[in-house]
Amino acid sequence: MIFVAMLMLVIGFTALVKGADVFVDGAAALAGKFGIPQLVIGLTIVAMGTSLPEAAVSITAGLKGNAGITVGNIVGSNILNILIILGVTALITNVTIQKSTFKYEIPYMLFITAVLLVMGATGNEINFVEGIVLWVLFIAYLIYLYFLAKKGDAGEDDNQSFAQYPLWKCGLFIVLGAVLVVAGSNFVVNGATTIARACGMSERFIGLTIVAFGTSLPELVTSVSAARKGNAGIAIGNIVGSNIFNILFVIGTVALICPVPFEGRFLIDTVIAILCGILLWIGTIRHRQLRRPCGVIMLLAYAGYFVYLLSL
Secondary structure, three states: OHHHHHHHHHHHHHHHHHHHHHHHHHHHHHHHHOOOOHHHHHHHHHHHHOOHHHHHHHHHHHHOOOOHHHHHHHHHHHHHHHHHHHHHHHHHOOEEOOHHHHHHHHHHHHHHHHHHHHHHHHHOEEOHHHHHHHHHHHHHHHHHHHHHHHHOOOOOOOOOOOOOOOHHHHHHHHHHHHHHHHHHHHHHHHHHHHHHHHHOOOHHHHHHHHHHHHHOHHHHHHHHHHHHOOOHHHHHHHHHHHHHHHHHHHHHHHHHHOOEEOOOOHHHHHHHHHHHHHHHHHHHHOOOEEOHHHHHHHHHHHHHHHHHHHHO
């Protein structure tokens, strides 16, 4: 049974990563055909596309009555995105931070994580009304991105090139990517739930570790690949954008479907997520770059966090 569940996890994660990749390619190419600026594509479709696995897994878990995995998946992914993904990327190369990301997006990420903390602390769940609040904050973020793109203040890294596909191929990629993401999310939720029950692990631990790592694979692959190619300038912005999307869209959407349980111990994890954002902000405040020493600190911090999880 455990072997089959682990096989389901591997198949699910593979489908999630490939599906998100194909979906982003198709959506970005389609947006390009309609003349949408690459800057807007990068800040929305690409950043949100790499968060599709988190969205699919969490929404699927909510529909199946396993919403307890949602907060663990999202908070765990956000912690992992900063400490592991940006930590590894910083070891490969110094990562420049865009002005808007430093001044607005990181503070906004910290703000909404604090909002999530307050919501969880006051009712032990994220309810329908709070889901609406998260969605309002998400719409506000999209409006901010729109005006940022119009002003052209998002930085000088708008040099991404997106593949040019015929219209039918764009549609095929979008549909195929969506199918793979949905199917993969089903495999991941079923596999993770089976393992948790068989090993006596809590949904919290599974969500914060195995599922969080698996659903963060697109961000990891994208950031490390960009760093190796010398194009890591947008890595921090994409990670911060994905973290914002995770909280506002994913948790907000699941809360509209059903109440999202927020265990008392998630308060500690959410505080850690806030501390991770502060570490990122402090680590880039002097040179406006994420450098190797800070990358090492981030990786050591995650190692300490993982040891804390094992001790529970």
